[in-house]
Amino acid sequence: MIAAVRTITVKDMRQRLRDKSFFLVGIVTPFVLAIIFDLVFGGLGGDELEVRAGVVDADQSEISGRLYEGVSAIDGEGGVTIVTFDGDSGTGPDGTSDGELDVRSAIDEQGLDAVIVIPEGFGADVTSGGGQAPRLRVVADPDRPIQVGIVESIADGLVTDIERSRLAAGAGQQLGTSTEPALQEADLDLHREWPGGEGLDTGSRMLAGMVVMFVFFTVSFGVTTLLSEKETGTMRRLLAAPIRRDAILAAKGIVSYVLGALATVILMVAGAVLMDADWGPWLGVSALVLAAVLTAVALMAVVAGIAKTAEGASGVQAIVAVGLAMLGGSWFPVASEGILGVLSQLTPHYWFLEGLDSLAGADSGSVVLPHVAALVAIAVVVGVPATVLLRRRLTP
């Protein structure tokens, strides 16, 4: 069986490497797209994404004042510039439409990406311990979606922390304790939300996103040949030969895996050399890459097992690859909460990108173990039915 697997693998590898589409789709396209995205949405290489945000305190309460100061203190960190507005001066909003117009004027005049507005009644909502949840408003420049997304992430994080504190206080009151809702300095820790911080820089993240998206296309070349062999008639020859049928399946899987790993490694090395990408400890990166490619093979194999023709499989595989990439954050950061957050965490892209984010600047590759475990779990869950489905394809 080993000899047959080796023979078919060598033949398939020879075919795929002669096929220019492997280099074009597997290596050139993701690299070029990453560079284009980086040019469009951020600086090249290790440059940080520049964000200019404003903050307005329309509430003027003690709690809103502390929040206002906390946001203001971010100024200068991680490429963020904070411009403060006085809520009483008339230039800042108070929740009315006129106020919004003022903020919009400020965005245009001062070149801001977005403004965080602390609305009137915010402090009262926080101290009430129940009733209406406190809310922040973000007024955005629609032409700066990435930067706006970052400002929204900051606001979301703040509100979540405040809401947690408020609910705890409310629960305390019901239990007869006298815990006051508080806004702690620690609530303003922004680093975990920040692509340009300790995690990957923008250019590297763009490349990583493209790498994990296009590896799905690359591995699909391997498993889809199972259908191509049926269509061209060579499958009849393979089945007539004195080899075990599982050898055909194993060879197709190996070819897919090797091609995917090869393309990924080439792209990541190219990213490190040409874009100064710092992927982190190589052992962790290797484990992450190998696990991600395994997952990609399993997912594309399921599609190949269901599809009737190679052409049909390629179409569905493209939809799956792009859909999962968008959901998993290959294109843009995806909200980590709600249904979208849950769906995102079901994609290998999410775990791959999160893993790389954790690895960048980490001292040890072991930080990526949970991500690798998640990827392997997805691969196993998907791989078992994929194997069953593909074995059914081993017919003349």
Place this chain on the structure above:
Amino acid sequence: MPCSVPSRGRTSGSDGRMAERFPGTIIVSAVNDPLVEAAHLYKRFDKLQAVDDVSLSIDPGETYGLLGPNGAGKTTAISMIAGLLEPDSGTVTVAGTQIKPRSTQGREAIGLVPQDLAIYPDLSAEENLMFFASLYGMSKRDARARADEVLEVIGLADRRKERTSKYSGGMKRRLNIGIGLLHSPRLLILDEPTVGVDPQSRNAILESVEALSGGGMAVLYTTHYMEEAERLCDRIGIIDSGRVVAEGTTEQLISRVGENDRVRIEVTGSVDAAIGHIRDISGVVEASTEDHAIVVMADDGSRHLPAVINHLVDGGAQVGSIEVTRPDLEAVFLHLTGKALRE
């Protein structure tokens, strides 16, 4: 039991043509046991009974033809014989080994030439051959030697390094057959190998098959061309709707059906006076007119032809071209199934 040994540089085939065309194929011995025995094969796909109780046996050196129209069950039957498909019931034995899809036993004895051009277009002819030789367990040295021989035989030696995507249809067909011969099988299964082939390539393929059977290799040949079956096959099984409706040599099949000769004579002038006399000739079964011609069905058309012509001339008609058609497999098929072979 007979056995074949690949590539030893000598032959013991009963026909010298084999030694010329396929020097690597050696049939060491031949005994009377059938090489192939398929017994009571059944295969159903959903509502279609594709193969319905097919049994056949093929001796070493014999060419057996499965003749039937498209959709008759030929490819399904040979797929079971080649071990590609699991029969619903029935057994296949080749060279004493029972063939099963999930087992590799006995596969070396079978060479398959699928109807499709089952070659890799982005590989060269040599690479295609080396790949399949490796799958059949041949060492690299033996594979290269055997590939060289086969490339010579199929006339592609000088273009061995070219990718097959650049080959003509005929060249691809020849390579398709060459791959089937590569491991010197004792049974070669050819599934409609001449479909879509130009007349010159078709003739070359037919000559190759004749040489193979002459060399002692058993050949199972499916076709819906009766001329090919008549020319190549020692015995023919006529298959229709999954059943072998008749089996035997061409002569046996024709005599079994008992069809008459068909004599068609183009005439000018009236045949009304002559046609009654022609019907009265002993041995003439039927006489009728058809588009300026008279058609006579008789047990021996050539023998009765002078008398028929005399009656026509005496009746005032002028005789043009004459065509005598002996009963053939087409007529047999029509007789047995009620439909034409190429419907």
